[in-house]
């Protein structure tokens with residue numbers, strides 16, 4: 001897609017998915033399009049960084065199944081941080097099963113739907129399995145207010161590059177905009193103003209890890225590839241001074257978003 005982004009106010013008004021009303025309002029208020037991926041294994045470590053990050057980011061992304069001491073107290077504290085700083089809590093579970101099982105997983109062991117605002121879902125299981133999320137998203141007993149479809153992966157050789165895959169994922173998302181808030185992708189794929197393009201694979205100091213990940217800068221991801229939200233993990237979490245890096249990534253990503261004139 002080459003169409004430029006609409007202003008945040010327009011996107012907010014056009015939001016079909018509840019998550020996006022919150023997202024675009026929060027982006028405007030915080031002047032941030034940064035999401036921090038906290039891939040730590042212990043809840044205290046995660047909460048400590050979440051507190052530092054919350055004022056700077058629009059979303060905090062977790063892999064709850066990587067946390068070895070996950071419990072209700074963790075969830076409670078996380079929700080408090082989210083509430084105090086207007087942060088979206090994002091569980092990156094990448095669900096990929098038939099609809100009925102996806103729902104069981106959402107309500108299972110870690111009860112994701114109760115505390116996560118948004119969860120990632122693969123497109124591979126097809127449209128009807130994805131439409132099954134609607135029941136949970138529309139149920140006020142759950143926190144979940146949208147899903148992000150994985151349209152492209154950042155890793156080298158990802159099969160999402162196979163002919164037609166990304167377009168097929170986009171079509172499923174665009175046909176279900178009340179529940180699909182947007183995409184995990186490498187470049188902007190949808191021309192619907194309300195759809196959010198969340199992009200991982202951003203690091204300002206390195207190009208790759210030793211396990212297939214591919215990184216590029218924020219300017220490339222946001223200004224050239226027209227994504228909306230930068231998802232950064234180790235660029236911040238592996239640094240000696242995470243707060244300094246958070247401020248740096250926030251500034252770079254936001255400048256790229258509002259069309260700052262640096263390269």
Ligand code: 6AU
Nearest residue numbers: 037152153154155184200201213232233234
């Ligand atoms: O900045 P990193 O490489 O330390 O972390 C990137 C984060 C990780 C991945 O699980 C996630 O982004 N991710 C995803 C997501 C968000 O779904 C998709 C993808 O294609 N690549 C990727 O790295 O927490």
